[in-house]
Amino acid sequence: MLEHVTARLLGDAALAALIGTRLHWRRLPRGVNARPYVILQTIAGPDDYHSRGNANLQTDTLQADAYADTYDDALAVVRALRARLGGYSGTGQGANVRAIFNDGWRDLSDQTVNAEAQLFRLSLDFTVHWKAET
Numbered sequence: 133m134l135e136h137v138t139a140r141l142l143g144d145a146a147l148a149a150l151i152g153t154r155l156h157w158r159r160l161p162r163g164v165n166a167r168p169y170v171i172l173q174t175i176a177g178p179d180d181y182h183s184r185g186n187a188n189l190q191t192d193t194l195q196a197d198a199y200a201d202t203y204d205d206a207l208a209v210v211r212a213l214r215a216r217l218g219g220y221s222g223t224g225q226g227a228n229v230r231a232i233f234n235d236g237w238r239d240l241s242d243q244t245v246n247a248e249a250q251l252f253r254l255s256l257d258f259t260v261h262w263k264a265e266t
Contacts, residue, residue, distance in 0.1 A: 133192065133262045135225035137172070140216065147212040150205070160199075167251070168200035168209050175257075193235070194258045199251050206252040210237055217258055223265060230261040 134157060141147055141155055154169035176193040196217075198209035218234040235257040241250060 133190070133227040133229065133260060134172075134174075136222075136227040136229055136262075137194065137217070137260070139225055140220065140222070141170075141213070144212065144216045147209070147216055150209050150212055168198060168205050170209060170213070171197045171199070189230070189261065189263045192260045192262070194232075194260050196256045196258065197240075198254045198256075201251065203252045206254045210254045210256060213256055226265050227262050228265050230263070232261075233259045235259055 138155065138157075142153060151168050151170055152166075154164065154166060156164075156169065156171055158171070158173050160169065160171060173195050174192050175195045196213050198206045198213065200206035200209065214234050214237075217232045220229065220232045222229055237254055237256040240253040240255055
């Protein structure tokens with residue numbers, strides 16, 4: 133699912149115009165200083181079961197954090213993420229994504245490592261219903 137979501141987001145011209153390829157899983161790589169950027173992480177991922185065992189369907193919660201120097205830039209990234217993922221379904225990169233739903237977003241703030249810059253951070257949660265392609 134991680135590869136599928138990555139390909140889906142990087143394939144969007146509107147999002148690419150804002151962040152280029154600055155889409156990263158779990159943390160920002162060293163040496164990346166350009167903004168805005170997006171950090172993705174799975175924050176919950178239980179398997180789904182029925183009376184006969186594992187249903188081979190997963191429902192993951194995906195958190196997407198948009199970081200930018202201005203609130204307007206962070207908001208533009210959030211809007212592009214919501215437009216690209218909200219209501220989406222499709223297959224590829226080893227995953228059959230049944231549906232992605234936006235569960236809401238929140239305003240946060242953050243600082244760079246040595247507090248030299250105050251960043252705007254908007255965080256979104258998506259529920260991703262998917263199963264591995266076989």
